[in-house]
Amino acid sequence: MKAAITATAKYVPDEIMTNHDLELMLETNDEWIRTRTGISERRIMKDPGKATSFLCSEVARQLIEKRGMGAEDVELIIVATMTPDMLFPSTACLVQGMIGATNAWAFDLNAACSGFLFALNTAARFIESGAHRNVMVIGGDKMSSVVDYTDRSTAILFGDGAAGVILEPAESDDYGILDARLYSDGKNGKDHLLMAGGGSLNPASHETIEKRMHFIRQNGKQVFKAAVTAMADTAAEIMERNGLDAENISWLVPHQANQRIIHATAERMGLSEEKVMSNIARYGNTTAGTIPICLAELDEQQKLQTGSNLVLVSFGAGYTWGGMYIKWQ
Ligand code: COA
Numbered sequence: 008m009k010a011a012i013t014a015t016a017k018y019v020p021d022e023i024m025t026n027h028d029l030e031l032m033l034e035t036n037d038e039w040i041r042t043r044t045g046i047s048e049r050r051i052m053k054d055p056g057k058a059t060s061f062l063c064s065e066v067a068r069q070l071i072e073k074r075g076m077g078a079e080d081v082e083l084i085i086v087a088t089m090t091p092d093m094l095f096p097s098t099a100c101l102v103q104g105m106i107g108a109t110n111a112w113a114f115d116l117n118a119a120c121s122g123f124l125f126a127l128n129t130a131a132r133f134i135e136s137g138a139h140r141n142v143m144v145i146g147g148d149k150m151s152s153v154v155d156y157t158d159r160s161t162a163i164l165f166g167d168g169a170a171g172v173i174l175e176p177a178e179s180d181d182y183g184i185l186d187a188r189l190y191s192d193g194k195n196g197k198d199h200l201l202m203a204g205g206g207s208l209n210p211a212s213h214e215t216i217e218k219r220m221h222f223i224r225q226n227g228k229q230v231f232k233a234a235v236t237a238m239a240d241t242a243a244e245i246m247e248r249n250g251l252d253a254e255n256i257s258w259l260v261p262h263q264a265n266q267r268i269i270h271a272t273a274e275r276m277g278l279s280e281e282k283v284m285s286n287i288a289r290y291g292n293t294t295a296g297t298i299p300i301c302l303a304e305l306d307e308q309q310k311l312q313t314g315s316n317l318v319l320v321s322f323g324a325g326y327t328w329g330g331m332y333i334k335w336q
Contacts, residue, residue: 010134010142010174011183011336016069017170017303018062018147019290020052026163033159040163041288045266049166049291051151058092060101062169062296063147067106070143074173078106082139084113085130087122087146087295089324090153091115094205102145111143119200120262120323121189122146122295124331128187130174145171146295153202155222164264165223166291170299182313182336186249188241189329195233196326200225234268234322239275241330242320246276249332253277257315257335258305262322263287263297272320294323311335 025048026037040046052062063086071078086099099113118125123146130142147169156162177183203209204220215221238261246252259278261269266287273283284301293300298319305311315335322328 008135008137009177009180009183009185010131011177012172012302012333013175013336014070014074014173015170015299015303015306016066016073017168017300018065018069019050019168019300020062022051022053023048024051024166029163032156033162035159035163043267044164045269045285045287046163046291047288050168052149052167058152059088059090059147059149059169060092060098060105062149062167063088063098063102063145063171064105066145066147066169066171067102067143070171070173071106076141078108079110081108081111081141081143083130083133083142084108084111085116085126085142085144086113087116087118087126087144088148089117089119089122089294090148090150118323118327119325120264120292120294120297121321121325121327121329122323123298124187124319124321124329125189125327127172127174127184128189128329128331131184134174134176140175142174143171144174145169146299148294148296150292150294153221153223155219158222160227161223161225164292166293168290168293168296168300170296170303172299172302177336182334184331184333186245186332187329188244190237190241190327192326196324199229199233200324231265231268233326234264235271237326237328238262238268238272238320238322241328242272242276242318245318245330245332251316251318251332253279255316256282256318258310258317259283260298260301260305260317260319262320263290263301264292264322268322276318
């Protein structure tokens with residue numbers, strides 16, 4: 008049995024932070040940001056009382072409504088996030104409580120920007136094995152809670168947002184999630200993209216706050232190079248394993264970290280721009296949110312037909328990366 012996506016939904020906050028807004032806070036400019044990253048604006052959830060569980064519960068409510076199911080019908084909720092409301096309880100448990108999914112069990116999964124792909128592949132096993140008839144998979148991050156708005160090398164990149172899907176048994180084995188290759192490299196990845204403070208190694212203290220350790224730090228150049236290689240290689244691997252080519256692929260749905268990384272991946276696949284989903288200009292990098300937001304927008308715009316071949320690829324902190332082949336049902 009294969010697992011197929013039967014509903015998509017997204018939620019982004021209304022508040023927009025443009026590159027011009029950032030010009031007032033940092034020594035940067037709109038032209039630099041657009042040419043180096045492809046980003047023009049991002050969404051920021053300014054209400055301090057709202058966190059990742061709010062973004063994800065808005066998605067969960069829409070998913071239930073779109074699928075015409077009751078909250079009590081949901082069997083499992085997986086939330087991919089690296090900005091949970093709290094270290095515990097999990098954000099997935101908070102979402103489960105907020106929507107009243109009283110029969111679901113729920114857990115978080117953290118694979119940073121690859122979180123949604125890792126969660127989707129995990130969820131697929133529960134469907135394929137017959138253990139569950141549905142799984143709700145949501146990727147969401149309130150990145151503004153961990154971004155240092157005095158650091159121009161990271162502040163420009165990230166935004167807040169969430170999206171998700173419902174996975175159910177596919178109508179036939181020809182549809183749904185047909186292949187996935189997921190990877191991690193903690194040896195080479197651990198020092199280049201991280202938030203050092205707040206965990207068990209560096210619990211919050213005056214020192215961690217003074218050293219600004221509760222914010223994202225990254226070696227942009229190193230991460231850029233690793234991302235280009237990993238995403239392009241994995242996309243090529245997924246194509247080869249599944250007999251896909253530039254003609255029969257309908258959409259590349261890549262993690263939205265930098266338009267130049269997206270472009271390099273598409274080029275390696277021989278894909279023309281019109282087959283590449285990109286909304287980084289409007290949302291920036293929403294971490295676990297990027298790929299499901301892309302899927303939800305393609306779905307909203309009715310650009311996904313039965314039989315459409317989708318290649319999803321991601322790269323993130325860890326390092327974590329991967330690719331997936333979905334034939335749309
Ligand atoms: N505005 C203006 N200038 C900036 C700037 C900003 N926001 N950020 C950096 N610069 C400057 C640098 O100080 C540097 O100046 P110098 O040449 O005088 O030293 C110059 O621009 C080039 O900086 P560099 O870091 O080499 O730029 P880059 O082309 O590598 O682009 C990133 C920087 C962060 C956009 C790019 O490295 C990137 O996207 N990396 C991957 C990040 C990512 O995807 N992270 C998440 C992974 S999922």
